[in-house]
Amino acid sequence: MQILTNNNLIQTDFSIKTEWNNGFTGRLDIFNTGETIDGWTIEFESAFEIEPGMIWGAEIVSHEGYRYILKPVDYNEIINFQQTISIFFNANKVNGQIISPTNISFDDDPTSTIKASPVNTSEPVAEVPAVANSETVTTPDDNLSTDVDFTLIKDWGSGFEGKITITNNGNSNIDSWSLEFDFPNQINNIWDAEIESNENGNYVVSHAAWNREIAAGETLTFGFTGYNSVTSEPQNFELNGSTFTSLSISDSIYTFSNPNLAPELKLNQNYQGRGTFYDAANPSGGKGASGYDVPAQSELEKIVAINNVQWNGSEASGAFLEVSGPKQRDGATPIIVQVVDYLYERADGLDLSAEAFAEIADPIDGIVNLNYKLIGPADDYVTAYGYRIGQGIVVEGISETNPYYAAVRLNNHRYPIESVELITNDGNLIDLNRESDNRFVLNGNYPLNGAQDLLVTDIFGQQITLNDVDITNGSSADIVTGEQFNLI
Known part of the structure; x- marks a missing residue:
């Protein structure tokens, strides 16, 4: 994360959340170290173009040349002392490169600044940099192994600032995490996490939108402030989440081989x-x-x-x-x-x-x-193409077919297709070759006229016969057969 500007009251940090071939998702954090702000704008310059409608946490006031001016949305017009708000947006890469915002400036309206008093200046502020409480947390059901640490940053008697770190000690990534703990103090502000509930000091805190995942070996931190001095630190930590053995979402999405993945799909396998x-x-x-x-x-x-x-x-x-x-x-x-x-x-x-x-x-x-x-969808499931599964397999017409080019494409089948075979007049079977565009094509340059019968087999060995299907007539019309694989 790069610090781009700091006026001793407002700090702004820009980071890359995700990227893909032609674009990226950027995150611009605004951290208020001074008095509470009510109403603001932020300006910056960059060669990238924010995609229309692809900005969250702010609105674009103007965009002239490389200069952007943003204003807050309803829920973040006010930035309290020690609070961080975040702006996310999708933008394009420039010549294949991610261009960071520059010349960032922040403007607030001094006439609307609310005087905040999270710190009682008549009392000394105690700096407590050491870790005050640490627990190793294991949740057997989800196979999560983590260390959860609490650090008291400041304690000024009438209030405090603290942070909690979660370290993933496992070999898998943790996704969609939530942390439960007991803490008698009331938390009045939290960043990089959200309070789901607080029942008599039993807190449930969950991830923010941008830190849902804790990669194997990674440490995640969120901070908070609250009322009164800390006399009893957070304890009885319990972490919940889902474990993932796939590559981290922070890794490259470009991969061409995967020795851990078999080509053929298995039914109901996760x-x-x-x-x-x-x-x-x-x-x-x-x-x-x-x-x-x-x-x-x-x-x-x-x-x-x-x-x-x-x-x-x-x-x-x-x-x-x-x-x-x-x-x-x-x-x-x-x-x-x-x-x-x-x-x-x-x-x-x-x-x-x-x-x-x-x-x-x-x-x-x-x-x-x-x-x-x-x-395998139920018979009443309606696909994206408007057919119910119970109506049977749909033979999609291919306009290029003719007596010398027999081909068929199938849709609306409950399970994937393993093979399609032509049934000859004498009962023999001739394979139709599967091509990369999902066509099944009959090899051989000879005329084939009229309707044919086809034997269709799914990947589980179930077979059905589609009678009187003309696969040479050059028609693009769909044929609804009424024949469907049984539900396994």
Whole structure:
């Protein structure tokens, strides 16, 4: 983190939260070391462009050339003594580089400054730099092993400042953490964490939006102030969270191999990985390698791209995944998405539509840890393409087909497709070769006329026959077969 400006009252720090190929999420912290401020603006210069609507914690007043002027939103107009507020935004890289803001200036309205008195200046301020309380915390259910330390920074009799550090001693990352402890003093301000509850001195404190994850070996710190002198330090720490064995969200998202991940999806097996999002409404990006059309805007929350390992040569096309992210770890219902594309540069996790990502995490998070598993939807589940699973497999027409080019693409199948075979008049089976765009193509340059019967096998060995399907007529119309794999 780089200190860019310091006027002895206001400190501003800029850091990178996440980055991707063409852009990044930046965080600008404003820390007030003086009297309480009510109403402010902040200005800076940079060559990057903040994406429209992709700013949180502030509003853009003006943007002329490289100069930005921001103002607060309703909830952070007031910045108390020793309080930090944060502004997040998504912006583009410039020539592949992240450009930091420069020439930062902060302006408050002196006529509206509220005189704050968190420190009683008639009493000496006690500096207590040493760690006052330390506990090793293990939660067997979640396999979390951590050290939790409390440090009393200052105690001036009528109030105090303290901090708590959490060190992850395990080999896995901890995500969506919350910390419970007993503390008789009332906390009146907290930064880099949020107070979920306080019942008679039993506190539950959870992560902020930007520090949800504690990587293996990493130490996380949050601070707070409160009333009265500290006579009994925080104790009885209990840490809760989810463990992740996937790569940290702070690591590069570009990976081409993963020895720990098998290509074929297993039913109801829990997988972990990183989640990102893309603009699925853009036809150039939304019509992915599965060859399916771009869904209607209202249905975009139901589609996803899978990593290059589990794509498995397009075998994952059309598969249905149940996905959970930070919001689900906070109590939301998991979502169901259908695989329509794959991540060439990723051997880990999923790339969700922006609409689906918003259902599992805040867009500001950019990259999150998620859980996902292959499922078989019930008959009444309606896909992004408007068909119920119970209506059966849908044969999508391919306009380029003709008697010398027989090909078929399938959608709306409950489980991934292992193979498609042509049933000849004498009962023999001829394989249709799977291609990378999810087409099944009959080899051979010979005329094939009229409707054919196809034997379709899913990855679990279930077979169904699709009768009288014309795979050579050059039609782009869908055929709803009424035949569906059984629910396993």
